Amino acid sequence: MKLFTSEQILKIEEETIKIEKIHSLNLMERAAEALKSQIIEDYKNCEKVFIFCGNGNNGGDGFALARLLHYEFFNVKIFCDLENLNFKENAKINFNDLKKIKDISINDFSEVEKFKIDKNDLVIDALFGIGLNRKIEGKSGELVNILNEINAIKIAVDIPSGLFSDEITPDDFIIFKADKTVSFQFWKKAFLYPETGKFCGEIKILDIGLSHKIIDSEISRNFIIDDILIISIYKKRNDFSNKGNFGNSVIIAGSHGKIGAAVLATKAALRSGSGLIFTISPECGNFILQTSAPEAMFINGGENHITNIELPKNAVCGIGPGLGTDEETEKCVLNFLKNQTKPLVIDADALNIISKNKSILKSIPENSILTPHPKEFERLFGITQNSFDRTDLALKMAKELKLIIVLKDHHTQIITPQQDVFYNITGNSGMAKGGSGDVLTGILTSLLSQKYSSKNAAIFGVWLHGKAGDFAAEKSSKESLLPVDLIKKIGKVFKYIQD
Numbered sequence: 149m150k151l152f153t154s155e156q157i158l159k160i161e162e163e164t165i166k167i168e169k170i171h172s173l174n175l176m177e178r179a180a181e182a183l184k185s186q187i188i189e190d191y192k193n194c195e196k197v198f199i200f201c202g203n204g205n206n207g208g209d210g211f212a213l214a215r216l217l218h219y220e221f222f223n224v225k226i227f228c229d230l231e232n233l234n235f236k237e238n239a240k241i242n243f244n245d246l247k248k249i250k251d252i253s254i255n256d257f258s259e260v261e262k263f264k265i266d267k268n269d270l271v272i273d274a275l276f277g278i279g280l281n282r283k284i285e286g287k288s289g290e291l292v293n294i295l296n297e298i299n300a301i302k303i304a305v306d307i308p309s310g311l312f313s314d315e316i317t318p319d320d321f322i323i324f325k326a327d328k329t330v331s332f333q334f335w336k337k338a339f340l341y342p343e344t345g346k347f348c349g350e351i352k353i354l355d356i357g358l359s360h361k362i363i364d365s366e367i368s369r370n371f372i373i374d375d376i377l378i379i380s381i382y383k384k385r386n387d388f389s390n391k392g393n394f395g396n397s398v399i400i401a402g403s404h405g406k407i408g409a410a411v412l413a414t415k416a417a418l419r420s421g422s423g424l425i426f427t428i429s430p431e432c433g434n435f436i437l438q439t440s441a442p443e444a445m446f447i448n449g450g451e452n453h454i455t456n457i458e459l460p461k462n463a464v465c466g467i468g469p470g471l472g473t474d475e476e477t478e479k480c481v482l483n484f485l486k487n488q489t490k491p492l493v494i495d496a497d498a499l500n501i502i503s504k505n506k507s508i509l510k511s512i513p514e515n516s517i518l519t520p521h522p523k524e525f526e527r528l529f530g531i532t533q534n535s536f537d538r539t540d541l542a543l544k545m546a547k548e549l550k551l552i553i554v555l556k557d558h559h560t561q562i563i564t565p566q567q568d569v570f571y572n573i574t575g576n577s578g579m580a581k582g583g584s585g586d587v588l589t590g591i592l593t594s595l596l597s598q599k600y601s602s603k604n605a606a607i608f609g610v611w612l613h614g615k616a617g618d619f620a621a622e623k624s625s626k627e628s629l630l631p632v633d634l635i636k637k638i639g640k641v642f643k644y645i646q647d
């Protein structure tokens with residue numbers, strides 16, 4: 149799914165109106181209908197609904213929703229700025245329609261504290277949408293501050309009021325804190341970054357029937373990884389095949405005390421479809437690896453840490469988990485990287501070694517996949533002001549070095565040398581634990597060895613890793629989820645794609 153800026157969304161909206169020969173009011177009605185259905189689905193037993201409306205089209209959505217919910221027997225109360233009824237056209241039409249319904253009370257923002265709002269009531273924010281262009285101040289600002297203190301179920305229409313859709317919102321802005329954001333047709337960039345996403349709660353995207361023809365022709369370099377994209381990437385296994393058809397994955401990982409990282413990466417690679425798996429690890433891990441992952445072949449790379457890397461034929465490598473940064477390992481890894489010609493997966497301590505020897509970056513084979521978490525990224529490429537800027541710097545580095553950067557975060561991004569950004573929306577906070585990254589390295593190496601392009605391996609692997617985490621968390625809980633649980637769910641994810 150493409151990710152658009154607010155300007156592009158407006159354009160798509162206008163062109164849909166033109167080619168479908170409809171009035172913009174129809175789109176507002178569709179939006180309100182979709183909102184109503186979602187609220188009935190999620191909160192049908194909720195009695196009181198408090199809707200707060202601004203003067204633009206976001207407010208118009210709120211007025212139209214109030215009318216529709218009233219006809220569904222909800223007790224609806226509307227709040228707007230009665231001292232400034234300077235509405236945009238469609239908001240005005242819906243406001244006037246609402247005034248005709250005598251059972252809906254219309255109140256001024258300043259009256260909110262006269263009402264008893266219960267924890268099971270709905271507070272709906274339709275103050276500002278993607279048209280926000282400055283800080284919320286004055287009466288609306290005071291209102292948002294009050295709403296943020298109320299204990300109720302809080303829903304934002306399209307985007308929490310006060311957030312910019314496409315860029316970082318300054319720290320001093322007043323922003324509605326939603327439990328759920330019900331947004332129209334597209335994800336917005338603000339939902340995907342930690343600084344702004346924390347205001348959005350759960351995200352629900354509603355189809356309001358904007359023209360697919362227009363959406364397809366509108367160019368974007370930003371994408372949400374959805375099931376449609378994954379199905380288009382997934383390569384069905386040919387029945388007439390043998391282990392030689394699915395590549396040789398080589399996991400280069402582990403050191404004394406960190407053999408677990410090698411085990412996790414190896415097991416994840418085994419579960420992700422590669423034909424043969426080799427693990428290059430120090431001798432101290434031999435018994436552990438052979439016992440816990442007997443399907444993989446052990447190659448001795450040193451005594452207690454890796455000092456020597458000898459690859460089998462046709463190897464596709466993933467290097468880094470648990471290597472440590474011993475001087476000998478550092479020398480060995482740098483020498484190894486210098487001599488590679490095929491794309492490989494580079495993670496964890498291999499990234500830390502590169503950070504200390506940045507000149508090696510230029511020798512890394514094109515289209516290799518680097519998987520830094522924010523700290524590793526900072527060590528590699530420098531500090532940025534915020535996570536939006538981090539994406540920009542990653543784009544620059546991916547282009548300059550011709551590498552795929554997997555920027556690990558709550559919504560991990562896959563950044564390509566061609567300057568595309570793919571945002572992942574699978575995964576959960578239960579995966580924020582040591583060892584999860586090792587599992588990802590195993591999956592990515594395995595996919596790369598099966599001849600997925602680097603870009604597709606990164607997109608597919610990151611999505612698969614998150615989806616496995618979601619399946620695992622469903623079964624137990626985020627707290628108790630372990631990286632080994634992800635590995636156990638990889639099979640279920642493949643089954644999900646095939647069905």
Ligand SMILES: NC(=O)C1=CN([C@@H]2O[C@H](COP(=O)(O)OP(=O)(O)OC[C@H]3O[C@@H](n4cnc5c(N)ncnc54)[C@H](OP(=O)(O)O)[C@@H]3O)[C@@H](O)[C@H]2O)[C@H](O)CC1
Nearest residue numbers: 161176179204205206276277278279280281282283284306
């Ligand atoms: N995407 C779609 O296809 C549809 C979207 N809908 C809804 O429409 C809003 C966007 O509506 P819009 O009217 O463009 O914008 P807002 O409602 O967000 O804001 C209205 C105006 O408010 C002014 N503004 C901006 N920031 C502030 C502020 N901090 N304080 C006060 N006023 C502010 C600004 O006007 P100015 O002239 O003052 O600059 C805005 O124009 C979208 O989010 C959806 O909810 C449709 O209903 C369905 C189709």
Ligand SMILES: [K+]
Nearest residue numbers: 273276307309
């Ligand atoms: K809003």
